[in-house]
Amino acid sequence: MKKSRIIVLFRNDFRLHDNPALYEASRTGEIIPVYIHESTNHTKSMGGAQKWWLHQCLLSFQTSLENMNGRLYLFNGNAEVLLPEIIETTEADAVYWNRCYDPKTYRRDLKIAALLIEENIQIKSFEGRLLRPPWEVVKEEKVPYRVFSAFYKAFLKEEVPKPFPALKESVFAETDLKGETISSLGLLPKMNWTKTMEETWMPGENHAIEQFKDFCETKLARYHEARDIPFPEGFSVMSPYLALGIMSVRSMYHYLKNNPHSSAYIRQLIWRDYAYQLLFHFPDLHGISLDERFTSFEWRIDEADFDAWKHGRTGFPIVDAGMRELWATGYLPNRVRMIAASFLVKDLLIPWQKGEEWFWDTLIDADIANNSMGWQWVAGTGIDPAPYFRIFNPVLQSEKFDKDGRYIKKWVPELKSLPAKYIHDPSKAPDHVLQEAGIELGTDYPFPIVDHKAARKRALEHYGQIKKG
Template identity: 50%
Template sequence: MTSIVWIRKDLRLHDNPGLYHAAEAGKVLLVYIFDEDEKVGAAQKWFLHRALESFEKRLESAGGKLYIAKGKPEKILKDLISQYDISAIHWNRQYEPAVFNRDREIGETLHDQGLDVNTYEGRLLLPPWDVKKKDGEPYKVFTPFYKAMQKHDIPQALPSVKNIKTVSFNKKDSLSIDDLNLLPEINWTDGMEKRWTPSEEAAVRRFHAFLDKKLKVYKDKRDFPAEEASSALSPYFALGLLSVRSVYHSIKKNAEAAGEPFIRQLVWRDFAYSLITHFPETETDPMNDQFEKFKWMDEKDQFDAWKKGKTGFPIVDAGMRELWSTGYMHNRVRMIVGSFLTKDLLIHWREGADWFDDTLVDADVANNVMGWQWVAGSGADASPFFRIFNPTTQSEKFDPDGEYIKRWIPELKKIPLKHLHDPSSAPEDVLEEAGVTIGEDYPEPIVDHKAARQRALDRYDDVKK
C-alpha cells in the first residue's frame, strides 16, 4: 500500500500517529502544505521555518523525505494522489474551526473517490468529543471537565518512527523550506534565536530539564516571572514538536504528586480545544452573550502604547517587551496585560488576541481565544468582569524584587524597589538620582487605574441592566 502522510502541526517522529501507522502499512509520501489561508503569525512563521528545517533532518535520519508545497491542500493532495497512485491518506487532526471543517470536506471527498482516509489524535490527550456530560453536552466549566477526564484512560505514546519507506519524487517538483517565505525580510528575530531551539530534540531536552529541576517547585513558583519556573513547552506543543501524551505519562510515572498542578495545565489545553470545537463561534464572538452589547473603546494611541510596552505601568510594559523580543510571555503576565487592555483601556479582547496571534511563537487559536475570553470575563468559566487586576499590586506580589521589570525595562534599573512598581509616584529627588525623567525616559501612566477601573465597572453595570 502507498499512502500520503499529510504533515501539519506534528513535526516529530515520536508519538506521531499518522506517520507511525502509515509507515507500518507500507510506502509513504510525506507531504507538507503551507496554506496561506491559515492564519500563522509572523513570530510563529519564524519558529515554523526552523522547526521544518530540523524535522526534515530527522526524517532523513529515518529514510524519509518531505515533499513541500504551497497552496490549497484539496487541490495539491488531489494532484499528488493521481500522480503517485496513492491508495490511502493519513493525518493527525487539527481543530481550528475553519481548518477542521475544510479537512472534513477533504476527507469526505477522498473517501467518496475510493481512498482509504485515516485521521488520528496527535494533538491532545483525548479528542475533544470524548469528554462530555452524562447528557452528551460539552462542559463549559473547567473543574467538572477535569474531574471527568480523570475517569478516562489516556492512550500511551507511540514509539518513534525509525524506518520510513519513502515514495521517490523529483526534487524539482517540491519546494524548499526557503520557498515558503516564512522568515521576515527585516531581521527582528535575534531575541527569539537566543531563546528558542525549534527542534524535536530541543523540545525533549527542555521537558526533561523541567521534569528534573523545575517540576518540584512549579506549584509554588510558577506565578513569579523572574523565577522561570514554568515549563516553556507551549511553543513545542503548538507546532507538534512534542507529544502531550508523552509528557503526561512521563509526569504520571515519575512525579505524580508533584506533577498534578502541571497535569491540570495540560487538561486546560484540552478544555480549550473542547470549547472551540463545540462552540466555534467563540473564535470571534463572546460566549457570554451579555458582552455582545458591551461598549468597547477604540483608542489607537493607547493600543499602540500597550503593544510597544509604553503604558507607564512597569509590569505591563515588561511583559509586552518580553513578547516583542522573544515571542513569548509568562502566563501570569499574560493575564495582567490582558486585564489591563480589556478593562483599564476597554479595548476589545479580539484586538489583544490578534496581536498575540502575530507575536507569540506558541500562538494557538484555542488557547488564545480561551485565555482572552477568560480575562475579559466573556468566556466559559471566565474570570468575573469585576475582577480587575491592579497592575501595581500584581507587580508587587509576583515580582517582589523587581527582577523581571529590571530585565525588560533597563531604564528603571536604578529606581529603588520601593518605587519600582509605580515610578510615576516616586519623589523628584529619587527620580533625579536614578536618572529617570517621567514622560521622557519612561512614560507617564496612560490611564489612572482607579478611574479606569470604575469606568469599566460602570460599563459592565450598563450591560447587566
C-alpha cells in the same frame, strides 16, 4: 504483494515520537511525507512570529526524516487543490493525517476526506493533538462542559491513551514529486526583527524532549508556587513545542502521571484540552464573545492607548516589561499574559479581540484555542470566565510576583536604577529619587496612561450594566 503508498499529511505534528499517522503509515506501507503551507486557508492566517518558528522547526524535522533516508515534500497553496494532484503524481492509494481542530480546517478535512473516498483513496485520521478528542469528555447528553472544574473532574475519571512508539526507521516511497524548499515558503520576515528570538529558542524534537525532562527533574517540584514568577526558572516553556506539535502532550502526560509533584502541571495540560473542547463545540470562540450580552458592550476604540500597550509604553512597568518581552522573544509568562490582558480590556476597555489579534501575530506559541479562551476568560465574555469584578491591579501584581523588580529591570532597562520600592510605580517616586536614577518621567519613561483606580471604577460600571442585563 504491492505495498500501499501512503501520503502522511503533516500539520502541527512535526515529530517522530507519538505521531499516530506517521507510525501507522510506516507499519502498513511506503510513506510519502507531505506538508502543505496554507497561508490563507485557515480560520486565522499564521502570525509573523510563529511563521519564523515554523521555518526553524521544519528545518529540524526535515533533518530528522533525512536521517532515515526520507524527505518532507513541501508545498504552498490550497490543500483541496494540491492534494489530488499529489496523489495523482505519486500514485498514492491512502492519505493519513492527525486531526486539526481549528474549525475551518476541521470542516475542510471532512470535505477532502469525502471527495477522496469517492475516488477510492483510503483516509485515516488520528488523534495526535490532544490528550483525548474534544467530543469524548462531555456530559451524558453529549453537550460540552461549560465550567472547567466540572470538565477537570470528569477528565480525571478517563484514561489517556498510551503514546505511540517513536519512529526509528521507515520505508519511503520513490516519487516524482518536486515540491518547494523551506525558504521558498516565505515564512521568514522581510525585515529582520528576529535576532532575540534566534538567541532564545532552540527548535527540534530532541531539544524539546531534553528540555521537558530537565524541567521534570529540576523544576517540577516547585512548579505550583514558582509558575507565577515571571522568569523561566519556575516554568517549563514547553508551549512553543506543543503549538507546532514538536512535543507530544500524551507523552508528557504519561511521563508525569506517577510523579507526586505533577498535579498542578497536569492540570494545565487538561486546561489545554478544555480549550479545544470549547473551540470544537463553539467554533466562533476566536472572534465572538460567547456571552451574547457583550454584543452591546461599550468598548473604547483608542488607537493611541492600544499602541502604547502593544509597544510597552503604558507607564505601568510590569505591563510594559511583558509587552516588550513579547515583541523581542515571541513569548510571555502566563501570569504576565493575564496582567497585560486584564490591563487592556479592563483598564483601557479596549475590545479583547484586538489583544487576541496582537498576541496571535507576536506569540511563537500562538494556539487558536488557548489564545481565544484565555482572552475571553480575562475579559469575562466566555463560558467559564473570570469574575467580572476581578481586575488585576498591575502595581500590586508587580509587587507580589516581581518583588525586587528583576523582570522589570531586564525588559524596561531605563528603570533599572530605581529602588525596588518605586520600580513598580515610578510615578510615585519623589523627584530626588528619579533624578538620582537619571529618569525624567514623560521623556525617559511615560507617565501612566490611565489612573488605575478610576479605570477600575469605570470598568465595574460598564460590566455592571452588562451583568444586570
